[in-house]
Amino acid sequence: xxxxxxxxxxxxxxxxxxxxxxxTEDELLSPIVSSNFPxxxxxxxxxxxxxxQNLDDNLRIDKINLPGTHDTGALFGGEWFECQTMxxxxxxxxxxRFLDIRCRHIENRxxxxxxxxxxxxxxxxxxxxxxSYLKQYSSEFLIIRIKPExxxxxxxxxxxxxxxxxxxxxxxxxxxxxxxxxxxxRGKIYVLQQFPADYKIGTxxxxxNLQDDWDVKDYLEKKKAILHHYTKALQRxxxxxxxxxxxxxxxxxxxxxxxxxxxxxxxVLSFTKGPCGIxxxxxxxxxxxxxxxxxxxxxxxY
Numbered sequence: 001x002x003x004x005x006x007x008x009x010x011x012x013x014x015x016x017x018x019x020x021x022x023x024t025e026d027e028l029l030s031p032i033v034s035s036n037f038p039x040x041x042x043x044x045x046x047x048x049x050x051x052x053q054n055l056d057d058n059l060r061i062d063k064i065n066l067p068g069t070h071d072t073g074a075l076f077g078g079e080w081f082e083c084q085t086m087x088x089x090x091x092x093x094x095x096x097r098f099l100d101i102r103c104r105h106i107e108n109r110x111x112x113x114x115x116x117x118x119x120x121x122x123x124x125x126x127x128x129x130x131x132s133y134l135k136q137y138s139s140e141f142l143i144i145r146i147k148p149e150x151x152x153x154x155x156x157x158x159x160x161x162x163x164x165x166x167x168x169x170x171x172x173x174x175x176x177x178x179x180x181x182x183x184x185x186r187g188k189i190y191v192l193q194q195f196p197a198d199y200k201i202g203t204x205x206x207x208x209n210l211q212d213d214w215d216v217k218d219y220l221e222k223k224k225a226i227l228h229h230y231t232k233a234l235q236r237x238x239x240x241x242x243x244x245x246x247x248x249x250x251x252x253x254x255x256x257x258x259x260x261x262x263x264x265x266x267x268v269l270s271f272t273k274g275p276c277g278i279x280x281x282x283x284x285x286x287x288x289x290x291x292x293x294x295x296x297x298x299x300x301x302y
Contacts (some may be wrong), residue, residue, distance in 0.1 A: 031264050050140060052139050065275055067096050067292040069098070071087075073126065076113040079256045079257075081114045083257045087129075098145075098280060101146055103123050108166070130142055143190045143191075159195050168201075173190075176190070176202075177186070203243060207242070218253075229244070234274075249280060268291055268292060
């Protein structure tokens with residue numbers, strides 16, 4: 001079924017001129033090395049493309065430090081709507097393992113949106129990139145937040161029905177409702193479900209320990225929220241099975257997503273212990289992604 005172009009908000013197919021440039025293949029594939037830890041405490045040659053191959057099979061996935069992107073598909077629409085410069089393929093190769101996917105339900109399909117702005121991408125495109133990546137790098141897994149975005153149009157079934165009828169693949173998605181071990185989830189997608197349904201898959205968004213103070217009036221308040229949630233994650237009961245997600249992203253009176261990311265992303269470099277959970281960023285650079293990944297490989301572990 002073709003989606004009517006007239007029903008989707010047109011966008012200018014360029015990124016903000018002051019955004020960072022897309023990473024080169026050499027940069028994306030270069031070894032992960034952090035100067036923040038002594039060499040004898042780190043694994044220094046983990047490739048970002050397949051860094052999860054070094055994780056303990058028996059580790060539960062909520063105990064892993066994961067780099068992620070906010071509004072993963074938001075590459076278009078101007079400085080107040082754009083949140084990334086890397087495509088999904090590029091993000092995966094850079095080491096990103098949490099994707100924040102916002103879907104507008106239109107004509108019984110999912111179009112990727114940021115608010116009213118169509119991002120020139122459909123959910124099937126997202127899944128194809130993920131499927132291809134996981135086939136090539138079967139040691140990896142992805143966690144994807146699936147969230148309805150903008151207004152529904154020309155649909156004769158619910159969002160949940162469309163997901164199950166059109167997109168759900170038991171060979172691609174983890175079908176359980178528990179928090180699995182690394183061994184159980186390799187090569188698959190784990191869903192964080194943020195849509196009503198008469199079924200459950202993965203973990204419901206409401207069951208997550210979350211910091212997402214996205215409407216930022218004062219940078220210092222956002223900084224405080226990020227650091228406070230990092231401390232909460234560190235102090236969790238080790239027997240507790242729950243995802244901690246810390247959004248470094250934001251927009252509002254304090255600036256555009258790009259402006260804020262230039263400050264908030266660097267806070268990640270102050271994180272020296274894990275598990276700190278899923279760290280979600282706008283415009284992450286390799287130094288931020290690698291730092292989060294490297295927290296998994298300190299010799300002392302968890």
